[in-house]
Amino acid sequence: AEMLRLETLAQVHHLVSTVTGTLRPEIDALAALAACFPGGSITGAPKKRAMEIIREVEEAPRGVYCGAIGWIGYNGESSLNIAIRTLVREGGTLTYQVGAGIVADSDPEKEYEETLHKAAGIRLAVERWQKGG
Numbered sequence: 235a236e237m238l239r240l241e242t243l244a245q246v247h248h249l250v251s252t253v254t255g256t257l258r259p260e261i262d263a264l265a266a267l268a269a270c271f272p273g274g275s276i277t278g279a280p281k282k283r284a285m286e287i288i289r290e291v292e293e294a295p296r297g298v299y300c301g302a303i304g305w306i307g308y309n310g311e312s313s314l315n316i317a318i319r320t321l322v323r324e325g326g327t328l329t330y331q332v333g334a335g336i337v338a339d340s341d342p343e344k345e346y347e348e349t350l351h352k353a354a355g356i357r358l359a360v361e362r363w364q365k366g367g
Contacts, residue, residue, distance in 0.1 A: 245355030246319065263310070271302040273316045275335075298322060299331040321356055330356045 236252040257266055277300075278284035288296075304314030321330050332352040334345035 245358075246352075267312075267314075271314075271316070272300045276300045276316060276318070276333075278335075296331065319352065319356060321360070328360060332356075
C-alpha cells in the first residue's frame with residue numbers, strides 16, 4: 235500500500251495514499267463507496283455531524299463540488315476523485331467553488347488567502363479559454 239506520496243500538479247500538491255480493506259459480508263462495494271464521499275478531509279469529523287453543520291451554515295448547496303467524479307468498470311475497477319477545483323458549465327454560466335479547512339487554530343486571513351490561491355488556477359484556465367488558447 236502507498237502512503238502519503240506527494241503528487242505535484244500545475245496548480246497544487248496532493249498527498250496520495252492507496253487504501254485497501256475487506257468488506258463485512260453485509261456491506262456491498264457500492265455502500266462502502268457511498269460512505270467515502272464527500273471525503274472526510276473535506277467535511278471534517280465526525281463526518282455526519284460536520285455535514286449537518288455545513289448544510290446549516292452554507293448559503294447554497296454544493297452541487298458537484300466536493301462530491302465524486304469518476305468511473306466504475308464492469309470488472310470492479312474504478313477511478314474516482316473528489317470534485318475540487320472543478321468548473322461547471324450550465325447554459326452560458328461557468329461556476330466553481332473553493333474552500334479552506336477551518337480548524338481550531340485557523341487564521342481567517344490566511345484561510346481567505348488559501349481560497350484565492352485555490353481559485354487562481356481555475357481563473358487562469360477560464361482566461362485562457364476565453365482567449366481561444
